Amino acid sequence: MAGVFSEIITTGVRSGQIPSRTNDAREWYRNTARDYGNTTGRINERRFVNSDPGRLKVEPRPGNMYMYLYDPKTKDTLPYYDRFPLIFPFRIESDRFWGINFHYLPLPYRAMLMDQLYDTANNRRYDESTKLRINYQILNSASKFRYFKPCVKQYLFSQMQSKFVYIYPSEWDIALFLPLERFSKASKTEVWAQTRKQVMSNGR
Numbered sequence: 001m002a003g004v005f006s007e008i009i010t011t012g013v014r015s016g017q018i019p020s021r022t023n024d025a026r027e028w029y030r031n032t033a034r035d036y037g038n039t040t041g042r043i044n045e046r047r048f049v050n051s052d053p054g055r056l057k058v059e060p061r062p063g064n065m066y067m068y069l070y071d072p073k074t075k076d077t078l079p080y081y082d083r084f085p086l087i088f089p090f091r092i093e094s095d096r097f098w099g100i101n102f103h104y105l106p107l108p109y110r111a112m113l114m115d116q117l118y119d120t121a122n123n124r125r126y127d128e129s130t131k132l133r134i135n136y137q138i139l140n141s142a143s144k145f146r147y148f149k150p151c152v153k154q155y156l157f158s159q160m161q162s163k164f165v166y167i168y169p170s171e172w173d174i175a176l177f178l179p180l181e182r183f184s185k186a187s188k189t190e191v192w193a194q195t196r197k198q199v200m201s202n203g204r
Contacts, residue, residue, distance in 0.1 A: 004043070005171045008032050019170035020118070020126040029173040030111060037179035045069070045084045045180055049162040056163040060097060063122075065172055069161035082188035085153070086167075086175055088117070089133045096156045098136070102150040103181035106192040109199065110176050113147040121169075130169040140192045150198040179196070188204030190193065 017025040042192045060066055065088055072081050102110050128154035139145045167175045182193050
């Protein structure tokens with residue numbers, strides 16, 4: 001399924017849209033990814049974790065974007081959960097890590113949060129050297145990041161069901177809008193409704 005990314009990027013570059021470089025380019029890739037999902041229907045997430053071996057990582061690094069299969073240890077008591085997170089990890093310990101899972105945000109909120117997070121990138125090359133410089137303190141202290149709180153999640157390494165699928169910085173906006181959220185115990189519409197309530201509450 002890495003072909004999804006290369007197909008969209010190839011089309012974009014031919015159209016003069018260089019990934020991540022301008023607001024117009026970001027919007028083009030996000031809308032194209034959303035339309036791709038609407039056209040093709042459900043995308044099989046397991047094809048991502050079983051495809052390109054070069055993307056598969058055993059350990060995450062803060063500030064990079066990843067996808068992976070996950071089975072929560074406390075799933076019986078959770079109101080809902082995402083089985084295929086899309087995250088930027090920002091804190092990593094020996095047995096667990098914390099990250100921003102964008103799937104908990106409706107698409108407009110994803111775009112707004114990502115636009116703000118681009119300001120924390122360590123460079124503007126948008127290659128493998130690019131990463132976000134974030135931690136909880138930075139996110140919590142800036143009102144412009146108010147969309148982040150509903151999607152901060154903790155994950156146990158012991159509950160991982162696949163390796164980490166690395167998403168190149170040039171693909172961030174595509175991954176952001178592909179329909180890859182896999183919620184259990186609630187629909188994405190229900191999850192996003194709860195997110196909106198939390199964001200409104202945090203904004204007061």
